[in-house]
Amino acid sequence: MSKLSDYPQPSVTVDLVIFTIAEDDLKVLLIRRGQEPFKGRWALPGGFVEIDESLERAAARELKEEVGVTNVYLEQLYTFGDPKRDPRGRVISVSYFALVDAERQRIVAASDAADAQWHSVFDAPRLAFDHAKILDYAVWRLRNKIEWTTVGYELLPKKFTLSELQRVYEIILQRPVDKRNFRKKILAQGQIIELNETRGDVAHRPARLYSFRKQ
């Protein structure tokens, strides 16, 4: 191995797949590109990694800059490095996915420039670069993840009903889920606690609220 500078250095970006649940649908935040290449095309938010920040930190910074939220679920997905993926030159993209809950999502909506918008994941526009591939992969990972872990809670406000949680699963998996089996499975995980509150004033039996047990 020689000096670092002997080697031509690619640019490194992080690209974010930011998911939320809204309007009974799984949404991803997209940015309309203002310049070439792919001017006018929708793209995943992202940006260059600063020379002195970690990848995770770069992802968190982008999240804050572009969306205005902090402290959300963030996980590295995969690194895409095809030499031709960016026509401007060699750009390696480390992709992350983030889950933004319904509460924080309102902040995002407020900060929405005309060029940033939530789009249905299942009816997304054509994307710039190889971002369609990244999005597909993120959806695949999210689906696996909610089956084996408890990340689903990250998409809901602090207090939620089991029906709301079930709906999140149905939206992500795009298939109906059995109510009784779902409740059994979720409760058996021991990750959520029953609150002494209900979501009241509805024209039917009010639903009990639950909360995620942190850590």
Add this chain to the structure above:
Amino acid sequence: MSKLSDYPQPSVTVDLVIFTIAEDDLKVLLIRRGQEPFKGRWALPGGFVEIDESLERAAARELKEEVGVTNVYLEQLYTFGDPKRDPRGRVISVSYFALVDAERQRIVAASDAADAQWHSVFDAPRLAFDHAKILDYAVWRLRNKIEWTTVGYELLPKKFTLSELQRVYEIILQRPVDKRNFRKKILAQGQIIELNETRGDVAHRPARLYSFRKQ
């Protein structure tokens, strides 16, 4: 987004966790570093990504250069990008893991410079950089992987006995595996075919050979 060159650019390397089974143990290929930093310390093989090659291709090239094998199982693991992980400067490492079967491994042994050696994964020396973390992660992934998929075959020669395959599982998982249940599970996967050959001339009933059904 501005011009690419406006941004200070990190170096990007690929680091390889190359596994094989030998001497009834899971081994990883390590290189003894000839220069600072970490001179004399063992490290994962790796190198810089060329400006016009994909990450996967860079990994395959390293594999060929350092180990002399091609066409082996190769999978991207994770990208490590802590700003301080390399004292020389900002180096982002895209890690891959590779599985080298017993046949090809002999080629490796032949090409072994004094500075490249197979080490037991479970009794590895202190590693340079953050390579211990990378190795741990690779072992974790390999363990998960063999439980859900059929990558185990990648560590064996084309023809193998079920006992040999079982031993691979036991070595990787570091726990005994029930013979009858193992055989049931493997055969049920429908991925291997029974050959009309046995491993003969042993002082006991000869074992039937099997072969992996490609694709």
Add this chain to the structure above:
DNA sequence: CCAAAAGTGTTTCACTTACACCCATGA
């Protein structure tokens, strides 16, 4: 008393685990 969603148990089926003996061969 009606409409609407909340809440609740049991049976079936598939899959995993535990477990012990006979078989084929070379020496």
Add this chain to the structure above:
DNA sequence: TCATGGGTGTAAGTGAAACACTTTTGG
């Protein structure tokens, strides 16, 4: 005939899936 690893089946237990009715509330 002995030593050695190869090869085989069954029963019990665990977890997933299917499935329908009663409860609570507001209007």
